[in-house]
């Protein structure tokens with residue numbers, strides 16, 4: 447479902463991996479194997495009995511309800527689902543929780559890096575800090591700006607390459623959509639999936655500061671040192687110098703996100719990656735006494751996203 451940047455690449459790779467893609471769906475309708483329109487998109491609800499697994503790659507234009515309805519209809523019919531859409535899992539986690547073993551969701555956070563699996567494996571009761579770069583697009587844009595390119599040009603390039611979330615047009619919109627829509631969704635999924643408590647993206651979003659043109663100018667000037675980082679810590683890190691972002695306290699954990707000055711915390715320096723990459727750093731024990739562990743890899747783009755979806759799909763079908 448969804449035949450855009452991700453859907454088209456997934457379709458191509460599913461076929462080359464020997465899977466039979468019975469139909470595809472865009473906003474305009476339901477299409478058969480030969481690309482002929484056979485029904486309106488709601489025809490999905492009747493066609494589902496003929497398939498094993500639903501792959502969902504539609505944009506989040508609401509709070510995830512559209513995707514949630516597609517997913518729960520599949521579950522009601524005993525089907526498996528693989529998704530890269532973030533709204534459903536970040537706002538309807540409680541409703542989906544009992545069926546998580548039927549849902550492949552690694553592509554929702556960290557693209558091909560599979561940050562969620564890594565984080566889950568590293569979680570012990572002694573973990574005190576988790577830091578993450580979950581938005582490869584913002585990382586790429588400000589890294590390029592720090593190398594002397596103009597913000598407008600790089601934002602346009604990120605859109606053209608399919609790195610940016612669908613829908614945003616101006617540079618400010620692109621940056622705000624990534625920071626205040628994409629990041630709250632990924633943060634909520636990360637927090638919930640790691641079993642730290644329960645938070646919804648809408649709660650985080652309602653606290654998020656909208657970046658202004660003045661903030662963008664400050665970010666351009668400080669692009670060498672500023673990266674968008676999400677931190678989940680036992681102690682309040684009392685950061686007062688972030689640009690944009692949000693803060694929240696849930697279940698004894700402090701969540702803070704924003705463009706942070708990486709020179710202010712050595713852990714941020716360790717976390718930093720280049721390009722459209724994502725990373726996750728887990729500190730085990732007070733001040734990392736049991737070790738500090740990190741994973742990083744490509745976060746945005748159709749190829750790494752479909753790699754994560756295909757791995758989920760094979761694993762769900764096997765089990």
Ligand SMILES: NC(=O)c1ccc[n+]([C@@H]2O[C@H](COP(=O)([O-])OP(=O)(O)OC[C@H]3O[C@@H](n4cnc5c(N)ncnc54)[C@H](OP(=O)(O)O)[C@@H]3O)[C@@H](O)[C@H]2O)c1
Pocket residue numbers: 447448449450451452453471472473474475487503504505506512530531532553554557608609610611612745746747748751
């Ligand atoms: N691009 C990335 O790097 C990346 C990485 C990770 C996750 N994602 C997620 O992947 C999803 C898709 O991203 P994309 O870049 O592929 O978007 P896209 O290029 O805009 O494609 C979206 C597709 O979904 C279809 N669609 C929209 N609403 C629909 C609905 N209600 N029912 C059925 N189909 C619908 C659209 O149909 P029409 O063309 O007819 O409008 C289009 O085919 C998003 O949720 C995004 O957050 C993307």
